[in-house]
Amino acid sequence: MNFYAIRAIYFHEMDRMRRTLFQSVLSPVLSTSLYFIVFGSVIGGMIPQIEGVSYGSFIVPGLLMLTLLTQSISNSSFGIFFPKFTGSIYEVLAAPISSLEIIIGFVGASATKSLIVGVIILITATFFVELQIQYPLLMFFLLVLTCLTFSLFGFLIGLLSENFEQLQVVPLIIVTPLVFLGGSLYTVEMLPEFWQNVTYFNPVLYLVNGMRWSFYGTSDINIWVSVISLVAFLSICIAGVAIAITKGYGTKE
Amino acid sequence: MQNVVSVKNLSKTYSNQFQALNNINLDIKQNEIFALLGPNGAGKTTLISIICGIVTPSIGTVEVGNYDIIKDYRKTRSQIGLVPQELTLEQFEIVYNNVSYTRGLYDKPPNHQHIEKILKDLSLWDKKDSKINELSGGMKRRVLIAKALSHEPSVLFLDEPTAGVDVELRKDMWEVIKNLRDKGVTIILTTHYIEEAEAIADRVAVINKGEMIVVDETSNLIKSLGQKTLTIDLHETVKTLPDSLKNYKLTIVNDGLSIDYQYDTQSKQTGITSLLQDMKEAGLKLKDLNTEQSSLEKIFVELVKEK
Numbered sequence: 413m414n415f416y417a418i419r420a421i422y423f424h425e426m427d428r429m430r431r432t433l434f435q436s437v438l439s440p441v442l443s444t445s446l447y448f449i450v451f452g453s454v455i456g457g458m459i460p461q462i463e464g465v466s467y468g469s470f471i472v473p474g475l476l477m478l479t480l481l482t483q484s485i486s487n488s489s490f491g492i493f494f495p496k497f498t499g500s501i502y503e504v505l506a507a508p509i510s511s512l513e514i515i516i517g518f519v520g521a522s523a524t525k526s527l528i529v530g531v532i533i534l535i536t537a538t539f540f541v542e543l544q545i546q547y548p549l550l551m552f553f554l555l556v557l558t559c560l561t562f563s564l565f566g567f568l569i570g571l572l573s574e575n576f577e578q579l580q581v582v583p584l585i586i587v588t589p590l591v592f593l594g595g596s597l598y599t600v601e602m603l604p605e606f607w608q609n610v611t612y613f614n615p616v617l618y619l620v621n622g623m624r625w626s627f628y629g630t631s632d633i634n635i636w637v638s639v640i641s642l643v644a645f646l647s648i649c650i651a652g653v654a655i656a657i658t659k660g661y662g663t664k665e
Numbered sequence: 666m667q668n669v670v671s672v673k674n675l676s677k678t679y680s681n682q683f684q685a686l687n688n689i690n691l692d693i694k695q696n697e698i699f700a701l702l703g704p705n706g707a708g709k710t711t712l713i714s715i716i717c718g719i720v721t722p723s724i725g726t727v728e729v730g731n732y733d734i735i736k737d738y739r740k741t742r743s744q745i746g747l748v749p750q751e752l753t754l755e756q757f758e759i760v761y762n763n764v765s766y767t768r769g770l771y772d773k774p775p776n777h778q779h780i781e782k783i784l785k786d787l788s789l790w791d792k793k794d795s796k797i798n799e800l801s802g803g804m805k806r807r808v809l810i811a812k813a814l815s816h817e818p819s820v821l822f823l824d825e826p827t828a829g830v831d832v833e834l835r836k837d838m839w840e841v842i843k844n845l846r847d848k849g850v851t852i853i854l855t856t857h858y859i860e861e862a863e864a865i866a867d868r869v870a871v872i873n874k875g876e877m878i879v880v881d882e883t884s885n886l887i888k889s890l891g892q893k894t895l896t897i898d899l900h901e902t903v904k905t906l907p908d909s910l911k912n913y914k915l916t917i918v919n920d921g922l923s924i925d926y927q928y929d930t931q932s933k934q935t936g937i938t939s940l941l942q943d944m945k946e947a948g949l950k951l952k953d954l955n956t957e958q959s960s961l962e963k964i965f966v967e968l969v970k971e972k
Contacts, residue, residue, distance in 0.1 A: 414739070420769025424758075431757055499753030503812065506717045506747050507770035508739035665679055665720050 421517025448540040468541035473623035474596025484562035488522035489570035522563035551626035564649035675725030700866035709855035746818035771816030907947040
């Protein structure tokens with residue numbers, strides 16, 4: 413195992429976060445805080461409690477997931493796409509590093525960045541809404557698992573993207589709508605029956621509800637189904653990235 | 666001398682069906698400066714990219730230090746340093762971190778003294794805290810060399826190291842390359858500057874359209890394939906050549922004050938004696954004589970044209 417290479421890639425990527433602190437940390441924290449202010453403090457006061465939880469508190473797990481998903485995808489897709497774009501990927505490809513070591517370095521850094529942003533958002537949320545976490549260990553486990561899974565997914569997008577447009581398509585056109593329509597801001601029961609059935613095909617529903625269960629012990633979905641869904645998606649991402657990087661898709665001719 | 670790099674029957678066809686290399690065989694000896702010469706698109710970069718592990722070969726094998734580049738990729742790549750053609754650097758990172766990063770990629774623990782020495786050798790130490798985007802093109806090129814040397818490689822590949830570099834800096838680069846060779850590093854460089862190969866390479870390979878045309882010692886190549894030019898300076902200008910001299914390969918130069926005669930150094934009779942005799946009989950008065958070996962550039966153009 414080339415530990416020095418993993419360390420080099422990891423800290424090289426973390427340095428990028430340090431250099432772009434506003435974009436990497438402050439921007440997502442600020443935009444999520446705006447949701448807390450508008451939907452939590454301002455509009456939330458006019459909405460009755462949902463499953464015994466105030467609306468402001470109810471939307472915290474969903475908004476946390478929205479940020480974790482978009483940040484994880486964006487961090488890792490950009491992390492691998494940028495050296496491809498500038499050409500500096502050559503030194504990673506020419507170095508004595510295995511595919512696994514490359515993945516650990518890039519994905520590990522991306523997941524860490526998202527985790528840092530997630531924790532800051534949680535702390536920020538306490539300023540605007542009343543927050544309780546019934547199962548903190550489970551919450552932290554889901555937080556880490558989500559960051560890892562979607563960092564892997566983002567890494568795959570970055571590997572396969574050939575230009576900046578392709579890099580943005582999946583996060584903007586697919587992920588953001590899935591999160592908004594995946595019960596981040598409402599429960600499935602609020603929807604008409606037809607749309608309830610449609611929503612069950614949305615994988616993000618299982619993530620958001622898993623996180624919500626760790627906070628308040630209430631959820632539209634059984635917690636085990638949520639965890640298994642997340643692990644299944646993690647496995648798919650691992651397989652996808654392993655195939656792509658071993659075959660050299662997007663990096664090697 | 667021991668072979669450091671051994672390429673056997675190597676071919677590469679890209680996914681768009683472009684055949685970049687066709688059955689290349691090549692041995693590079695330890696501690697030599699080896700120049701790969703060829704026009705744009707000849708396959709030079711593809712060849713070194715395969716040896717370095719960036720491009721996958723279609724057919725054939727490559728060994729570095731007797732290890733296979735695919736089966737034993739960690740062992741082969743650890744020995745290699747690569748300076749790419751393009752200035753591909755993380756623009757917003759500082760010089761020191763950029764160079765240290767590469768050392769880490771090659772499984773080497775941080776070594777401040779080594780990085781300091783490389784940066785000082787390449788006159789970059791005072792720029793160690795500068796961001797890459799604040800450096801000139803020549804400095805960026807030297808940062809790429811520093812990165813390639815950060816893990817103490819025994820084989821260094823330089824892909825067009827002096828492309829777009831001014832004459833003075835180019836000569837500095839040549840000194841850097843020669844110094845590295847003196848320290849025991851084997852150097853393989855690609856170039857389309859003939860004078861570069863002529864000035865620093867021990868051996869030269871000419872590659873064109875993916876095929877190796879010739880591999881030889883630089884001096885041998887110039888000697889065996891070269892032509893010489895005899896320049897004859899005259900006392901008085903001539904506008905046309907006398908009929909008695911029309912059978913010689915002569916060109917009037919220097920506004921009629923000189924005549925160039927091209928001859929093959931390898932032929933049994935160079936024709937110089939009879940030319941000078943015929944010139945005397947034609948009434949031309951000679952002022953001075955000068956001979957010049959034809960450059961690698963002329964040889965290269967001839968070789969590429971023949972193919």
